[in-house]
Amino acid sequence: MSATHRPLGAQISHMLKSRGVSVVFGIPGVHNIEMYRGLEEAGLTHVLARHEQGAGFMADGYARASGAMGVCYLITGPGLLNSTTALGQAYSDSVPVLAIASCLDETAARKGQLHQMKDQRAAAETVCAWSETALTPDAAYSLVDRAFGEVASGRPRPRALHVPIAALGAPAPVFPAAPPKADPPRPSDSQIRAVVDRLLAAHRPLFIFGGGARGAASAIPRLLDQTGAAAFTTYAGRGLVPPDHPLLFGSFLARPDSADVIAEADLVIVVGSELSECDLWRTDLGHRSAMLRIDIDPAMLSGHAPDDLVVQGDAGALLQAVTVAIAARIDNRAPAWSAQQIVARRDVWRAAVAAERPGIPEICDVLRDALPDDAMIYSDMTQFAYAAKEIWDMPRPGHWHHPYGFGTLGYALPAAIGGAVARPGLPTVAILGDYGLQYTLPELGTAVELGLSLPILVWDNAELGEIKDAMIRAQIAPNAVVARNPDFIALAEAYGAKACTPETLQALARALSDALEAGRPTLIRMTPALVSLG
Structure with a gap:
């Protein structure tokens, strides 16, 4: 396809490649298929998520691991909305993500269209640094470069670009050369x-x-x-x-x-x-x-x-x-x-963590010793991570990622997939709870498809432990904090992953080391009984 005869959707993919993007996360749909026309020709790798929230988290995890922009392709309406939890997390944690979504050509006079919503642009703006609709190719190119330029010179946060369906499929001129990027403000x-x-x-x-x-x-x-x-x-x-x-x-x-x-x-x-x-x-x-x-x-x-x-x-x-x-x-x-x-003060604080969350510090010590220094960890909202964030010192910065301010469940697995894609051959680990895993469990299929040697450490205490403890502290009878868990081992194996439940701390360390070389993801189920069993 001649560069001068590409539809805008294809031009955007080529433009992203020219701006240093190599991987895009997303799900194709009938509205955004023109964004997929130029993917292979542009030399972009596409990672197929199982849910748009997963695609957003993968882009987030990729950005945190690589320091580059994470990009996701989304469909109109529900696809964009499904991603907003992930975009909100990226906003809270200052992560550079560019979400590019198709949108309807017109919504005022025509009602009842597929994927129609009242204001898609405004919905994304609630969780992004900005959210804009590009009605012309020149506007789309300008907004892409604006996103890259702002991230390079200021606080990195997500941006959302919406492009009408008809515009994506219409011929578009070649995008301009990359403009010079401004540096961050420097002190005098x-x-x-x-x-x-x-x-x-x-x-x-x-x-x-x-x-x-x-x-x-x-x-x-x-x-x-x-x-x-x-x-x-x-x-x-x-x-x-x-x-x-x-x-x-x-x-x-x-x-x-x-x-x-x-x-x-x-x-x-x-x-x-x-x-x-x-x-x-x-x-x-x-x-x-x-x-x-x-x-x-x-x-x-x-x-x-x-x-x-x-x-x-x-x-x-x-x-x-x-x-x-x-x-x-x-x-x-x-x-x-x-x-x-x-x-002495640190010892007192560690003892307090151990008293609040018995057994977790001992497991953290075993896992830390079993991991290489360059391991990158993605954790979820779980009691295990809450303890680990205090007592698990890291040998280098930027190697533990967690959904801090926004506090989204289901972050760790898809984000770790994005991180592993960004760092091929380097150790990446996901740590999450039994409940949070079920938010984005289908993304395990993506990890299997990619052949990632990804240890997925699941803290299975068979309850919403943090919420239960909070209810007890507030003198509320614990309610709705126990749910029937599936057989996580069978589920993981059904996806084609490996899985195990180590019965001792020594077995846990061996399982983690084996998982880093497995050639496919390994779900490692950890229970509170691990410490008492040795």
Whole structure:
């Protein structure tokens, strides 16, 4: 097909390929088949999901693993709506996803059309950075490039592009060459000096690193040594500080008495974190000092006290510059924090997790030791993950992904599929609960089709354990928290996957290692009896 005679649907696929996209997740339907006309010719790989929510989660998982845009192709109306849970999760967790959906050509005068809804564009806008309809090829091309440009220069979040069915099938001119991309905002020399001055004036500085600080990973250990600062990480920031660093408090921010520790600091530096409810589970951080806030999103830099310092910019560029500037003024400072007291505090917090969720810490230790350092983990909303996020230190950043703010069930399996596609040959693991697995269980078929050596660790406590515990704490008689589970082993084998229920911790470690080499997914059912059985 000549480049000058392609329908718009095919041109969009070729344009995506030219912008660096290699994989698209989706489901073809009668309305969006023109988007599939040019897929193979463009050199794109299409991964067939079993549900549009799964396609959205796969695009999310791919983006988190690769650092590139995740793309999904959707059909009009219900296909787009099915994906909005995944798009909402991507929005909450700052994940770059581009959803491209067909839409009806006209909805005002004609009613009762297939897949018709009142306002498809507005529906997607509720969970995306923006949602726009392209009525012409030029508009479609402009919006695609706008999505890629904004993600490169600002906070990454999902975008939705809707293209009318007739336009997708109509001839379209060739898309333009890629425009230059803007860089993220960079701090000025005066801002860098102000940050350095604040750090050197502090006697007991404390850093809090969030997932948005990932670009600064190489600078962070040096910065802590230079300043003598201690550090917390958010759940999303795990791995930014080496796990064996003596002044790392870990990812225990949500422990209520972490506020007492934070109150001891004379400067709190928050880098790349919203400090959201899901980071703290309390109304305020607990600091009594001034705060230094560094974030790429200006919305995070408002509402601060007069003595605080806020800097908008890329955390990686800023902290690299700060380490250079500090080195020119001082050698490393002796820490004012006690490493022994930090270890003791971490031990207390781990013991609290173990008391709240018996058996899970021991299983976490076994799994962590059995996994290679470059393993990438995707977890779901399950008690197992809630405990693991606090006690499972990561050897490198950006290798544990969880549906944080939006908190969607069913995330882990399809997201892990997307992550495994992004990192062929590298270890990827899904961790989820017995109930959450059933939200997106059919995506197991996709993992089998792709031949992914994907361990799927299922915490089967035969109940909605977190909700049951919450009801008991609220003095509500537990209700609707027990559902009849299927035979997960038989289900997995019916899809063509491997499956097992290890009876000891040693057998669990062997099963995990075998699953990473299996050539197909393996469902590994874990039960609370694992610890008592040894």
